[in-house]
Structures are given as C-alpha cells and as structure tokens.
Amino acid sequence: MKSNQSRRKLNLFLVLLVVWVLVFQFTTIKPAKASSQINLKILVYAKGAALLQPYIQQFEQIYPNIAVNIIEGPHASDAIEDLYTASFILGKTPYDLVYIDSTWVAKFAAAGWLLDLSDRVSSSDLDRFVKIEVEAGKYGGKLYRVPFLSGSAMLFYRQDLLEAAGYQPPKTFEDLITTAIAIQQQGLVDWGYAWQGKQYEGMAAMFVEVLAGYGGFWIDPETETVGLDRPEAIAAVEFLRRAIASGISPPGVTTYTEDESRRLFEAGKVLFLRNWSYVYNLAANSSVGGKFGIEPMVTISGEKGVSCAGGWGLAIAKTSAHPDAAWELIEFLTSDRTQRDYILNTGYQPSLKSVFSEPQVVAKYNYYPQLLAIADRSVLRPGISQYSQASDILQRYLSAAIANKMSPEIAMQKAAAETRRLLQN
Amino acid sequence: MTTNRQQTIGWLLIIPAMLVLGLVFIYPIARAFWLSLFTENLGTNLEPVFSGFANYTRMLGDGRFWQTLKNTSVFTVASVSIELVLGMAIALVLNQSFRGRGIVRTIAIIPWALPTAVMGLAWAWIFNDQYGVVNDILERLGLIDTGINWLGDPTLAMVALVIADVWKTTPFISIILLAGLQSIPEDIYEAHSIDGANAWQSFYQITLPLLMPQILIALLFRFAQSFGIFDLVQVMTGGGPAGATETVSIYIYSTVMRYLDFGYGAALVVVTFLLLISFVGITSFIFSKAK
Numbered sequence: 021m022k023s024n025q026s027r028r029k030l031n032l033f034l035v036l037l038v039v040w041v042l043v044f045q046f047t048t049i050k051p052a053k054a055s056s057q058i059n060l061k062i063l064v065y066a067k068g069a070a071l072l073q074p075y076i077q078q079f080e081q082i083y084p085n086i087a088v089n090i091i092e093g094p095h096a097s098d099a100i101e102d103l104y105t106a107s108f109i110l111g112k113t114p115y116d117l118v119y120i121d122s123t124w125v126a127k128f129a130a131a132g133w134l135l136d137l138s139d140r141v142s143s144s145d146l147d148r149f150v151k152i153e154v155e156a157g158k159y160g161g162k163l164y165r166v167p168f169l170s171g172s173a174m175l176f177y178r179q180d181l182l183e184a185a186g187y188q189p190p191k192t193f194e195d196l197i198t199t200a201i202a203i204q205q206q207g208l209v210d211w212g213y214a215w216q217g218k219q220y221e222g223m224a225a226m227f228v229e230v231l232a233g234y235g236g237f238w239i240d241p242e243t244e245t246v247g248l249d250r251p252e253a254i255a256a257v258e259f260l261r262r263a264i265a266s267g268i269s270p271p272g273v274t275t276y277t278e279d280e281s282r283r284l285f286e287a288g289k290v291l292f293l294r295n296w297s298y299v300y301n302l303a304a305n306s307s308v309g310g311k312f313g314i315e316p317m318v319t320i321s322g323e324k325g326v327s328c329a330g331g332w333g334l335a336i337a338k339t340s341a342h343p344d345a346a347w348e349l350i351e352f353l354t355s356d357r358t359q360r361d362y363i364l365n366t367g368y369q370p371s372l373k374s375v376f377s378e379p380q381v382v383a384k385y386n387y388y389p390q391l392l393a394i395a396d397r398s399v400l401r402p403g404i405s406q407y408s409q410a411s412d413i414l415q416r417y418l419s420a421a422i423a424n425k426m427s428p429e430i431a432m433q434k435a436a437a438e439t440r441r442l443l444q445n
Numbered sequence: 446m447t448t449n450r451q452q453t454i455g456w457l458l459i460i461p462a463m464l465v466l467g468l469v470f471i472y473p474i475a476r477a478f479w480l481s482l483f484t485e486n487l488g489t490n491l492e493p494v495f496s497g498f499a500n501y502t503r504m505l506g507d508g509r510f511w512q513t514l515k516n517t518s519v520f521t522v523a524s525v526s527i528e529l530v531l532g533m534a535i536a537l538v539l540n541q542s543f544r545g546r547g548i549v550r551t552i553a554i555i556p557w558a559l560p561t562a563v564m565g566l567a568w569a570w571i572f573n574d575q576y577g578v579v580n581d582i583l584e585r586l587g588l589i590d591t592g593i594n595w596l597g598d599p600t601l602a603m604v605a606l607v608i609a610d611v612w613k614t615t616p617f618i619s620i621i622l623l624a625g626l627q628s629i630p631e632d633i634y635e636a637h638s639i640d641g642a643n644a645w646q647s648f649y650q651i652t653l654p655l656l657m658p659q660i661l662i663a664l665l666f667r668f669a670q671s672f673g674i675f676d677l678v679q680v681m682t683g684g685g686p687a688g689a690t691e692t693v694s695i696y697i698y699s700t701v702m703r704y705l706d707f708g709y710g711a712a713l714v715v716v717t718f719l720l721l722i723s724f725v726g727i728t729s730f731i732f733s734k735a736k
Contacts, residue, residue: 034460102702109705130487131705217597219685272574274597274686284575405487408703416509420687423597445488 058086058345062117062334065100066092071366072353079352086345097121098221108133108337116340117349120165120333122156122400123221123407128335129159130405135336135343138163149354149371152329152398159403164335166350167371171330172395173229175318176285176293176303180311181208189315190292191322193233193259200268200291208291212268214281215294217260219419222277224401224411225328226294227418230256232326232399233319239402239410244443248414249429249436255320257421257428264422274423285312296330297391301367314387316394329398331371369395406442413438474718480711487705500712510713512688513696514720519603520692521671524610528667529660531611532618537652539619540626550623557616565680568609572596572681599689602682606690610677614670618663625659626652661732665725672721693717 064072069090076088093100101124107113108131120128128134141163146154150170157165175196177189185203190196200212216222231238236252239245247253263269273281278295285293286306293299294317303312317325334353336346352358354371360378363370367385375381376392402410417435420426426434481500483493504510539550556564571578572595580592595605629652637647675694678684684691697717701710 031457034457037461038464098703105702105705127487127705131491218683219687220683270575270592271594272592272597274594275574275682280573280575289575406704408699412699412703415685416688419685423599423686425599425687 056085058342060086060088060116060342060346060349061091061114062088062119063091063093063100063103063115064119065095065097067095068119069093071362074365075353075358075362078358079349082352083345083348086342086348088349091115104128113337113339115337116342116346118335118337119168120335122153122165122171122329122331122333123411125157125165125333125335126159126403126405126407129162129164133338134164135338135340136162136164137166137336137347140347141166148373150331150373150392150395150398152395152400153331153333153371156329156331156400156403157333157335159405165333166335166354167331167333168353169332170369170371170395171296171332172327172369172391172398173225173294173296173330174314174316174327174391174394175325176295176299176312176314178209178288178291178308178311179313181291184208189313190318193230193318193320195322196292196318197262197266197268201266203291204268209289211270211284211290213263213292213294214269214276214284214290215260215263215273216276216278216281217269217274217419217422218277219415220277221411221415223418224414225330227256227260227414228328228399228401229294229317229326230259233317234259235320238414239404239439239443241403244404246436246439246443248439249433254428254432257418257432260418260422261424261428274419297369297394300387301385314390314394316397324397327394327398329395329400331369333371404443409442410439413442474715477711477714477718480708481715483708485707486709491705491707493708496708500709501716503709504712504716509688509691509696510693513691513693516603516690517672517674517692517694520606520610520674520690521668523603523607524614524671525664525667527607527611528615528618529664531615532663533622535615535619536622536626539623554616554620556613557620559613561613561676562680564613565609565677568605568612568677569596569681572605596682597686599686602686602690606678606681609681610671610674613677614667618667621659621663621666622656625656629655657732657735661729665728668724668728669721672717672724 069092072090076090080086080088093103100119101121104113104115104118107115108128113133118128118134125134146163149167153167153170154163157163157167175189181203182189182199185206185208187199187203190199196213203209204212216226228238231253234252234256236250236256237247239247264271264273270284278299281293282295282299282302284290285295285299286303286308288308300314303309317327319325334350336343336350340346356372356374359370359372359375360381362368363375363381364384369391370376373392376388376395382388401407404410413435417426417431421428421431480493482495482497484496484499485491485493535553539546539553570576574580574592574594574597577592577595579595580589583589583593593601596602633651634647637651642650673694674692675698678690678692678695682690684695693713697710697713700706700713
C-alpha cells in the first residue's frame with residue numbers, strides 16, 4: 021500500500037516534470053511583438069555588415085517606419101550560404117533579404133525560396149547595371165537578384181619587371197609562359213604565374229576564364245550541353261599543367277586559394293597573378309605598390325580575354341512579410357548616390373556602370389575605368405540549379421589532372437560523363 | 446517486496462535519461478532512416494517522393510561515396526593507432542613524479558583545448574610549400590632541396606592531416622590513460638618487482654591489463670570522433686586534392702547543405718551510422734572476450 025502511494029507520487033512528480041519542461045519550452049519562444057514598425061532582417065558577413073551600417077542608418081532616417089537589422093555572419097561565403105540554406109530548409113526563415121552570391125541564385129530560386137522581382141524593375145532600370153551581373157540574377161527567365169557589387173578577375177602583372185626585361189604584358193597563353201620563363205631565367209623573380217589550384221569553388225571560377233580563353237565552355241544552361249570533354253577544354257587543362265611543369269607556377273599552386281596566391285604576389289615573388297579586383301587595393305599598399313598593372317586574362321588568339329563574374333546582390337525571401345519594404349531597401353542601396361559613397365568608402369567593385377567613371381571615384385581609384393572594361397567582358401558559371409554538384413565534379417577531376425594523377429583527356433572525359441549523368445537526373 | 450520496489454524505483458529513475466536518449470539519439474536516426482526511403486531534392490521540388498531503397502542502390506554505384514569511405518577509414522586507423530601509442534607514452538611519463546609535473550600536465554593538454562578550425566588553418570600554413578615551417582626545417586636539415594608540396598599530393602595531404610590530428614588529439618588519449626594509471630595501486634608494482642619482474646614485464650603484466658578499460662574508452666571515443674572528422678579536413682584541404690582527403694562527413698554535408706539532396710544524404714547518414722555502430726560493437730566484444 022505504502023509502496024503504491026510513493027509510486028504514484030513519483031509518477032505524478034515525473035509527469036509534472038515533463039509537463040513543466042514542455043511548457044517552459046514553448047512559452048519562452050514567443051512570437052515577435054506585433055507593431056506598426058516594420059523590421060527587416062538580412063544576414064551579411066561581419067565586415068560587410070559594418071561597412072553597410074552607415075547607409076542603413078541613412079535609409080532608416082528616410083523611412084522612419086522601417087528598421088533594418090543586419091545580422092553579422094562569418095566571413096567565408098560558403099558559411100553564409102549554409103546559414104541561409106539552413107534557415108530556408110527549416111521553414112520560416114527569419115531573413116527578409118538575402119545577400120546572395122551569383123552562384124546560389126539558380127539553386128535558391130529553383131528551391132522556391134526567392135521572390136520573383138521581374139515586375140518590380142523596368143529594363144531601363146536594369147541597364148544601369150553591369151550587364152553580366154543582371155544575367156547572374158536570372159533563373160528560368162525571371163529576375164531574382166539585383167546586383168549590389170560586381171566582381172571581376174584579371175591578370176595582375178609586375179610592370180617594373182616586364183620593363184626591366186623589355187617585355188609587354190602577355191596577350192596569349194603562349195606569351196604568358198614564354199615571358200615568365202624568360203624573366204625567371206634572368207633571375208628577376210622567383211615564380212612566373214600564380215593562380216588558384218586548390219580543390220574549391222575559386223578553382224572553378226579560375227578555370228572558366230581559361231576555358232573561355234580557349235574558346236570552350238562548361239555547361240550551356242539553355243541546352244544543357246556539356247563541353248568539358250571537347251578539345252578546347254582539354255587544351256585549357258593542359259595549359260594549367262604546363263604552367264606547373266614548366267616551372268613558372270610553384271608546385272604548391274595546386275593548394276592555393278586567392279589568399280595564398282595574393283600573398284606571393286604582394287611579397288614580390290611572382291610576376292603574374294590571376295585574382296579578383298579586391299587584390300588591387302591590397303597590393304597597392306604592399307611592397308609591390310606602384311609596380312604592377314592589370315590586364316584582362318589572356319586568350320589563345322590574343323584578343324582580350326574574359327573574367328568570371330563573381331558579384332554579390334540582394335534578393336528578397338519569398339516568405340518575407342514585408343517584400344515592399346525590402347524592395348525599398350534594395351532600391352536605396354543600389355541608388356547612384358549610395359553606391360558612389362559606398363564604393364568611395366570601401367574600394368569595392370560597384371554594380372552600377374556609372375560609378376566606375378564617376379569623377380570622385382576615378383580620382384581615388386584610377387583603375388576603375390579599366391575595371392569596367394574587364395567587367396563588361398565577363399562570363400557566368402553555369403546558371404543551373406545543380407551548380408554546386410557540377411562545380412564539385414569539375415573541381416575533383418581538374419584537381420586530379422593538375423596534380424598529375426590523371427591525364428587531362430581522361431579527367432575531362434570522366435568529369436563530362438559525370439556532369440551529363442547529373443543533368444539527366 | 447523491497448527488491449521489487451527498489452527495482453521499480455530504479456526503473457523510474459532512469460526513465461528521464463531514457464527519454465532524453467530516445468529524443469536525441471533514437472529519434473534522429475529513425476527519422477534519418479525514414480527520410481532515406483524518399484527522394485527529396487531539387488528534382489522533386491524538395492517534396493518527398495517515396496522511392497524505397499533507391500537511395501541505397503544509388504550508393505552502391507556512387508564512386509565518390511566509396512572513395513570518401515576509404516579516405517575516412519585510412520585517416521581513422523592511422524590517426525587513432527598513432528595517437529594510442531603516443532598517448533600511452535606521454536601518459537607513462539606524466540605519471541612519474543618529477544619537478545614541475547603539474548605545469549607539464551597542463552601544457553600537454555593545450556593542443557586538445559584549442560579550437561580545431563583555427564588550428565586547421567595554422568596547420569595549412571605549416572604545410573604550405575613556400576612559407577611552411579615543415580619545409581623550412583627539412584631544407585635547413587639538408588633533407589630536401591625544394592619545398593615539398595604537402596597538401597597538393599593526395600598521399601602527402603593525408604599524411605599532413607594525420608599529423609595535425611595526432612598533434613591535436615593525443616593529449617585527449619593521454620589524459621584518459623593517465624587517469625587509469627593513477628588508479629593502479631603502487632604496491633602491485635612493488636610486489637611484482639620483489640618477485641623479480643623488470644620494468645617491461647610489469648608494463649605488460651600489470652599496466653596493460655589493468656589499463657584495458659581506459660584504453661577501450663579512449664579507442665571508442667577517438668574512433669567515433671575521427672570517423673566523423675569534418676572541421677580539420679574542411680579547413681586544411683577542403684577534401685582535395687582530387688577528392689583524396691574528402692571524408693564521409695564532408696560528403697554528407699555537401700549532399701545535404703549544398704546539393705539539397707535530403708533523401709540521399711539521409712541514406713549516407715544511415716549507412717555511416719550502421720558502420721560506426723557495428724565497429725564499436727565488434728571492438729567492445731573483442732575486448733570483453735580478451736578479458
């Protein structure tokens with residue numbers, strides 16, 4: 021009898037405990053307080069968030085009923101992508117706006133996470149932007165992203181060394197190799213050419229440019245034709261291998277990202293560097309400041325090469341309760357004035373064409389007109405929803421080829437076959 | 446009556462623990478298994494479509510899965526066995542009494558206390574071909590003429606990862622073993638040496654057998670951790686070169702987070718889980734038999 025009683029008491033206690041835990045669980049997560057004040061949330065990497073803050077304050081002064089909450093995220097762009105992805109997968113994303121890289125657009129749009137912005141902009145509005153960055157924001161003929169920053173890559177070269185040895189900046193892949201060998205042999209510099217050969221997204225972006233330089237293509241997004249096993253693509257891989265085999269690229273280039281290759285250039289150890297425009301201002305303040313110039317990437321024919329487009333933009337989450345307010349913010353951030361001020365402050369690459377030639381901007385960054393010419397000759401990475409898989413396939417086989425573990429033909433044939441299988445599914 | 450009642454109370458007391466275990470352990474795995482029977486990716490507009498064991502048959506023909514499984518196994522076996530030997534040696538040293546032992550013990554555990562991602566970045570620079578400390582030392586010793594491209598070669602990249610992991614987690618093993626060593630009474634050794642045993646004999650006949658439970662715990666912990674290694678690899682090599690260091694965890698992460706292929710990702714999780722559980726089961730069984 022007594023044992024029964026204590027058992028009941030214990031049972032009661034346990035039930036109460038569970039109930040209490042559950043109640044506690046559900047009451048502490050209260051829904052946000054409703055008010056006439058509109059709250060917009062956007063996740064931006066921490067440094068970018070700090071740089072945006074002054075313009076957000078200007079925006080809030082113009083629209084007193086809108087408060088913008090910038091959540092600071094990690095620096096790596098794939099970490100930001102993960103955070104956005106996780107928030108979308110889990111259902112109600114807290115974010116109204118998405119600070120979005122060009123390669124995520126197709127996936128996010130295909131998953132139904134982004135709001136179609138096509139009706140909110142006229143084509144004349146879009147003409148203000150670097151054309152390729154507008155293209156990067158489209159999926160299935162609809163616009164999902166407005167460009168905020170454009171991103172271009174180019175060939176950095178050491179002007180002083182070229183002049184000392186009596187050479188011109190290279191125009192073709194052949195030029196690049198022979199010039200580098202000659203200047204290395206004169207003992208003017210340790211290495212000829214630094215690029216990004218690590219197995220990661222940056223390698224895919226770098227390869228797109230070499231591929232285009234040889235007249236090849238990766239995946240045609242319209243027809244879904246895969247061009248990786250064509251002779252042009254194999255020639256592109258062979259160029260990269262030759263750069264290592266001929267001794268102009270350090271063997272470790274197969275492990276380099278943007279940063280390692282940039283440091284090599286800034287330390288004055290390399291003649292040519294393929295990298296993004298952000299390197300310009302950094303290198304200008306390094307030991308090679310004032311000693312280098314930029315050119316578009318080289319090609320096989322000698323005409324100007326192309327850059328891989330790598331800009332950032334703004335999109336609106338489909339689940340946002342305040343799409344109109346979010347749109348106001350996008351319009352504000354991509355207005356002429358905001359862009360000019362923001363670029364003057366940060367030295368980033370604008371998405372508005374007019375800002376590249378804005379007198380104040382040119383006075384501060386004299387290479388911007390040249391940068392626009394490079395940005396105007398850009399190609400996109402394939403705008404397909406399975407882009408990350410396609411990129412991983414390319415990276416693995418390209419990495420195998422440049423690490424001499426597979427011949428270029430076999431590597432590219434395998435990559436092409438796997439990519440075709442991916443696109444069929 | 447009393448034993449009966451005690452038993453009931455005993456059971457009642459562990460119910461909360463069982464509930465927690467069920468929620469955090471059994472439910473996710475059951476759910477992963479359920480999800481693995483569906484195709485849910487961008488092709489199906491992220492809607493689950495029942496597809497039976499299609500994800501598992503797909504896995505059979507997925508070369509990348511098998512490669513990551515091989516990479517993970519090589520990494521796990523190499524790092525755990527080296528760590529066990531080194532950890533044992535360090536534990537034996539730290540168990541001796543000498544001046545400043547407290548400080549040395551604290552210092553010895555530092556690598557384990559540092560965040561892996563940060564140390565992964567540091568190790569990537571240590572193995573850098575141009576600026577790396579490893580190449581610099583080897584060059585100064587006259588062992589090599591030009592820098593070795595550590596992270597650019599599939600085999601060497603794996604070696605570099607194992608070295609970094611050994612550095613990082615050996616302290617963990619030595620701390621567990623040290624705790625075990627301290628529970629062995631000193632008199633047993635004395636009696637043994639009076640019987641005429643030398644140091645090696647007492648190590649094999651006393652230390653090792655009495656330390657078996659701790660060795661087993663250390664082994665299982667490290668095995669499970671190492672089989673799921675993600676951060677170190679992600680930071681140091683990103684799975685490259687040529688996918689030679691990609692581990693199962695990285696592949697699962699890509700499949701779920703980047704490819705949004707949830708059904709297949711779940712199938713990968715289930716298979717990895719079963720492999721891990723069966724290894725743990727077999728190891729525990731062997732150890733219990735050995736006793």
